[in-house]
Amino acid sequence: QSALTQPASVSGSPGQSITISCTGTGSDVGLYNYVSWYQQHPDKAPKLLISDVSARTSGVSSRFSGSKSANTASLTISGLQAEDEADYYCASYSITNTWVFGGGTKVTVL
């Protein structure tokens, strides 16, 4: 049950687009379309942004989008805004009937 691999940090200027990668294996990300993405602001509980690779949760801005290719899923934030500064985590269901999280990515808006 190794954690999914995410970059520790990603930064961008307001209005820019950034992409956060989430790399797993053929036993989790590559095998199922059950990848989800969460946003966590400081001292707050995580909030679901994207489920099933690319399904945006109701009420979440269309600036957030998800995709997947082979063993790597991605979260793209377009039109970056100051309020997007937060930690982002991916998660995937795995072949062992368990879930696994990524290590998290800190997004900084310059």
Next chain:
Amino acid sequence: EVQLLESGGGLIQPGRSLRLSCTSSGFNLADHSLTWVRQAPGRGLEWLGFIASRPFGGTAEYAASVKGRFTISRDDSTRTAYLQLNNLETEDTALYYCVRHQHMTLDYWGQGTLVTVSS
């Protein structure tokens, strides 16, 4: 409104046991699986385990890191899920969240309960 409220955390000595509760409202707990996740101070999210809903067997699965020490159970009649933590170690110090499943997604999170293991 879907709500999950964790309780039972606190300061506890190494080697002792603790039971955390997760009380639900705004939805029928019996229709959903539930997961427990923890977050150590300044660290990322760690999946601990889940318990399936009764229609899916009501059984629990655990992360290898806690299997044999942690036990998840549920009482749908009181809308409550539990996480039993045994033989606690200082490395178990974390904020513990319960999370509802919607199909294969962890959708609603509680606010967490803090467990501090220290002598």
